[in-house]
Amino acid sequence: MPTHVFDTMGTTVSIRSAGPAPSGEVLREVEEAFAGFDRRFSLYRDDSELSRVARGELALHHAGSILRDTYAAAMTWSHSTAGAFTPHRPDGVLDLSGLVKADAIAAAGRILDAGGAPSWMLNAGGDILVRGAVDGMPWRLGIVDPDARGTLLCTVALDGARRALATSGTAERGEHVWRRPAAAADSRSYRQVSVIADDIVTADVLATALLAGGPERCDDLLDRFDVDVLLVDDRGDVTASPGFRSAAGLILA
The missing domain is CATH 3.10.520.10 (ApbE-like domains)
Structure with a gap:
């Protein structure tokens, strides 16, 4: 290729x-x-x-x-x-x-x-932004495991209007995103956020916003924007929206 x-x-x-x-x-x-x-x-x-x-x-x-x-x-x-x-x-x-x-x-x-x-x-x-297909099949992209950078959490297919994937996290670049203060001392935060969207700007901005806003802001943002997400929190728990689970072909928590 x-x-x-x-x-x-x-x-x-x-x-x-x-x-x-x-x-x-x-x-x-x-x-x-x-x-x-x-x-x-x-x-x-x-x-x-x-x-x-x-x-x-x-x-x-x-x-x-x-x-x-x-x-x-x-x-x-x-x-x-x-x-x-x-x-x-x-x-x-x-x-x-x-x-x-x-x-x-x-x-x-x-x-x-x-x-x-x-x-x-x-x-x-x-x-990542894609166009078209590979031998009639959607482009398939890997999501890196933040706890083991040489392995993948999963792969996802970008198909139809869903052409963009952006990931924001702390595993590779450290704390480079300005986070909102947590509401409680025991509040969780995200270590890595991957967003699938129709366009790369929406995917990239919301990956940053979700990483910065954390779980307290997640439901509100996902209610208002048409995106699919994969979230890894600071406890190592992995969650995904239904659309992301479908694109990955995996069952996640």
């Missing part, structure tokens, strides 16, 4: 093709799309527009329309998740990384579609 791999935005991106591979020009456009997001939004680049905002050199209302629109979208997600997802760090720094990687994946997917690639899987650091 043809595979194209490159590093960008602090992660590795791979594109696997189950049919004719995208042309070199299309792959260059995909790489440039990710690079453009990195140049604008990375807080690890001193010359990015967002870094200038974070340092106070550029007022947000004077920033370019793309940055302002992305911030507006992030705030819409923040309001719709009651703050479980937020573009603001605890120290007040504006950080749009929770949204822009998914935006970049979505943009890359549009480029692949426009370039005529019939069946592909785009994986950016574990957040």
Whole structure:
């Protein structure tokens, strides 16, 4: 299966093709799309527009329309998740990384579609968007066990409208998500959340929101958004929505 791999935005991106591979020009456009997001939004680049905002050199209302629109979208997600997802760090720094990687994946997917690639899987650091099928069968993706990174909890099939899978957790990157304070000292928290959705932005944002909001926010978020989830809590208990169990072909608690 043809595979194209490159590093960008602090992660590795791979594109696997189950049919004719995208042309070199299309792959260059995909790489440039990710690079453009990195140049604008990375807080690890001193010359990015967002870094200038974070340092106070550029007022947000004077920033370019793309940055302002992305911030507006992030705030819409923040309001719709009651703050479980937020573009603001605890120290007040504006950080749009929770949204822009998914935006970049979505943009890359549009480029692949426009370039005529019939069946592909785009994986950016574990957040995945697919198109088409593999030999007539849905793309099947693995969910890593946070307690044993070399093994899988299960595999899931992405079929029909369900084209996106995102996972957020602490096993690989540590505590990188700003969590809401627990309501009680013995409250559980999630170690890993995987979300299947129709689009990668919804999957990625809600994986972050569920990890941050924890079990106290889970039912509310799942009632309001059409997604399927696999949840691993800090006790090692694994639960899944009915749709996720169906996609995985497994019976989970």
